[in-house]
Amino acid sequence: MWTEKSGGYITWMVRLEKVDLTSQSWWSPKVEDMSPVGPETVQTDARTIDPAPAARQCAAMQCAECKETSKEIYTEGWACLTAGCSKFFDFGHVVDDQQLTYHPAFLQERTSYTGNAPGPLSPPLISDADLIEMSAFRAENISKKGIVCPDCRCCVLRRHWDQWACESCGHVHRLSQRPVPIEELVKENIAENKITKEYATSGIKKSKTVLGRYEVIRYIISDPTGVPIGSVTHLKADAVINQQPNGPDDMFQELQTNDLHLYRNAARHRGRKFCDDPCLYSLLM
Numbered sequence: 001m002w003t004e005k006s007g008g009y010i011t012w013m014v015r016l017e018k019v020d021l022t023s024q025s026w027w028s029p030k031v032e033d034m035s036p037v038g039p040e041t042v043q044t045d046a047r048t049i050d051p052a053p054a055a056r057q058c059a060a061m062q063c064a065e066c067k068e069t070s071k072e073i074y075t076e077g078w079a080c081l082t083a084g085c086s087k088f089f090d091f092g093h094v095v096d097d098q099q100l101t102y103h104p105a106f107l108q109e110r111t112s113y114t115g116n117a118p119g120p121l122s123p124p125l126i127s128d129a130d131l132i133e134m135s136a137f138r139a140e141n142i143s144k145k146g147i148v149c150p151d152c153r154c155c156v157l158r159r160h161w162d163q164w165a166c167e168s169c170g171h172v173h174r175l176s177q178r179p180v181p182i183e184e185l186v187k188e189n190i191a192e193n194k195i196t197k198e199y200a201t202s203g204i205k206k207s208k209t210v211l212g213r214y215e216v217i218r219y220i221i222s223d224p225t226g227v228p229i230g231s232v233t234h235l236k237a238d239a240v241i242n243q244q245p246n247g248p249d250d251m252f253q254e255l256q257t258n259d260l261h262l263y264r265n266a267a268r269h270r271g272r273k274f275c276d277d278p279c280l281y282s283l284l285m
Helices: 128-133 182-191 248-257 278-284
Strands: 002-006 009-013 042-044 047-049 060-062 069-071 163-165 172-174 205-211 214-222 228-237
Touching: 182 248
Parallel strands: none
Antiparallel strands: 002 009, 042 047, 060 069, 163 172, 205 214, 214 228
């Protein structure tokens, strides 16, 4: 990253390097012949480059004014690239900052990559075998994200409960639903010490009673003057009630296995323009 002057304004510039030069870039035209053309070079991106180039750095000089070092980026000559320096972007002669050209040594500069392999730009589709291997139930975060359509390569958001449906070409990717057992939820809540919290403002009065195997919590709602105008009653069942036939446990399983045509609508923020771009929503999801 460096700063330069363009049209009288100071701008930030970024130079990116490709990690693996032996593979074809996703942004380049498709090349049929990807075989090596020599012992030390490979044809890719319609040009010949080193498959594993050693680190190369372009020339750099220290500014006599600010003592900071700047690279020789332009063929028009060297200039200090430290914003705030009195010699910033001073080439020693008049240049047109709209017509500058990059120095070949700077364009061919290479930095040795020491990080982990970044992985594919578009990850492979999740399969049923993946979920089984991860002991997942298709409701985890990995299943909530968008995918890249294998047919048209567009981004697809997870809008539907039971599938990914590409809005561009109609491709559908499904996973087999594995219902989450109640026992798993109970075990998870105990292991993570999750406690159900009740939220009510101080102005709402509540009372607790017991009715059979239910804990009954009643919330009294009042108007601004304090006069009661209504109430909300919450009945909390115990394990015996939950496990009854057609009870809450069975309802929970039915919600997971039956096709209820559930889907997510795009969230809108007040005052923000609505966007219909599925690619954007896939990234946000």
